Amino acid sequence: MEEVSLTWEMLKKNSDGMVPVVVQDYESGDVLMAAYMNKDAYEQTLKTGTMTYWSRSRQKLWVKGETSGHFQHVRELRIDCDEDTILARVEQTGAACHTGHRSCFYRRLKPEIQ
Amino acid sequence: MEEVSLTWEMLKKNSDGMVPVVVQDYESGDVLMAAYMNKDAYEQTLKTGTMTYWSRSRQKLWVKGETSGHFQHVRELRIDCDEDTILARVEQTGAACHTGHRSCFYRRLKPEIQ
Numbered sequence: 729m730e731e732v733s734l735t736w737e738m739l740k741k742n743s744d745g746m747v748p749v750v751v752q753d754y755e756s757g758d759v760l761m762a763a764y765m766n767k768d769a770y771e772q773t774l775k776t777g778t779m780t781y782w783s784r785s786r787q788k789l790w791v792k793g794e795t796s797g798h799f800q801h802v803r804e805l806r807i808d809c810d811e812d813t814i815l816a817r818v819e820q821t822g823a824a825c826h827t828g829h830r831s832c833f834y835r836r837l838k839p840e841i842q
Numbered sequence: 843m844e845e846v847s848l849t850w851e852m853l854k855k856n857s858d859g860m861v862p863v864v865v866q867d868y869e870s871g872d873v874l875m876a877a878y879m880n881k882d883a884y885e886q887t888l889k890t891g892t893m894t895y896w897s898r899s900r901q902k903l904w905v906k907g908e909t910s911g912h913f914q915h916v917r918e919l920r921i922d923c924d925e926d927t928i929l930a931r932v933e934q935t936g937a938a939c940h941t942g943h944r945s946c947f948y949r950r951l952k953p954e955i956q
Contacts, residue, residue, distance in 0.1 A: 729948065743856070752873055757871030761922065802953070827923050833922050839888055
């Protein structure tokens with residue numbers, strides 16, 4: 729797989745000046761959660777190897793696991809073709825979701841079709 | 843897995859009034875792409891079972907595959923704990939990425955750590 733170096737400035741930001749991050753369990757392939765990074769979160773994640781986000785609700789830098797102990801260790805970060813979304817493949821300690829579920833995506837949408 | 847019925851109005855929107863969608867290959871578990879839905883895209887996807895997005899670049903409803911033939915058939919839609927992100931598990935025909943790659947996440951970010 730091709731490797732690229734991208735500074736924060738090179739990424740495409742959303743309307744809030746942030747970049748969405750999709751978080752996937754490195755071993756199972758399960759999608760665990762989605763969150764957002766600002767410049768500090770991005771650079772701290774690259775530097776420390778521990779997933780760090782911008783908490784929109786608390787308006788502060790958020791080292792995932794800092795209160796719960798449920799840290800996410802980076803195994804691989806990927807970038808999509810238009811450089812506006814990050815895919816983080818991680819080793820998840822415990823549950824990714826604050827509800828206690830391993831993944832935040834623990835509910836299925838009932839379809840109209842069937 | 844719990845099943846829920848959620849109308850568009852019940853979902854939490856981003857600053858652009860849309861909901862981000864993470865698209866995962868149902869069989870391999872690979873994350874294929876990320877895109878956005880507006881109300882029409884959401885309702886059309888639920889109704890037809892074929893992934894439909896809002897194209898931010900073209901500013902129009904976008905049935906994925908309508909020009910390339912690379913349709914995405916919905917196998918399962920999931921919603922996250924705070925109801926602001928959709929996970930679509932799909933059968934992907936051909937490549938999800940316009941570059942011809944199966945997944946849009948075909949490049950790895952070079953980490954500072956190592």
